[in-house]
Amino acid sequence: MISNPTKVNKKILFCDIDSTINDHWKRIKKWTIPEFPGEQIHWKAFIRKELMKDKPLPNAINSISRLSEKYEIHFLTARGFNGSKSYRLFSERWYDYSFGKLVLKINNFLSVKLPKLKNDLINSKQKYAYSITKDWLDSNGFVYDSINIVDSADQKVNFLKKVKCDLFIDDLSHSQNLSGSYVKLYDSVIDNLIKNNINFEIFNIEFNNWAHITEKYLNVR
């Protein structure tokens, strides 16, 4: 991690990852089956090899770096897929074989079921997606203070209700396999953010992109 310089008196920023700082839709489009637009997304859209190919969106790295002068940077992503990083019998190289989906299912079954059997609570760092997300952020040079993984968009609001949050940035869009990013928004999540007085920006690559948001919050006209 490239750690954020001194935290004294900084505001707190929580920031989404998929379609907010990366070109997530490119991956979803590639793996929509049988082809985009389509109802289903192939399981390979959510494996390490594919996630690591995501490219940062324009200005994302630089904007986060500039915002880190005023804000602690905490990433908050709904990447609960594939359970815990523990109890996974097979490495992802097995996924390339014709029986790859079966291997993934065994990994997921064990990594989801075994912690439950043992009554282990899986925190963000113990989730399988944590190490993938961390490696992607680090390899692209993002500055940050923490990575927080939840299972769904709804859970983001529950998470934010329990912490101090001065600003939340998220594209809040879903169904990228049907309409691309920034089209269909999580209306109930947006209502919930308003209800809970959480200050948020809906990221949009055209209208409310990193250049706009950075200018607004750093007052650099």
Ligand SMILES: [Mg+2]
């Ligand atoms: Mg997103």
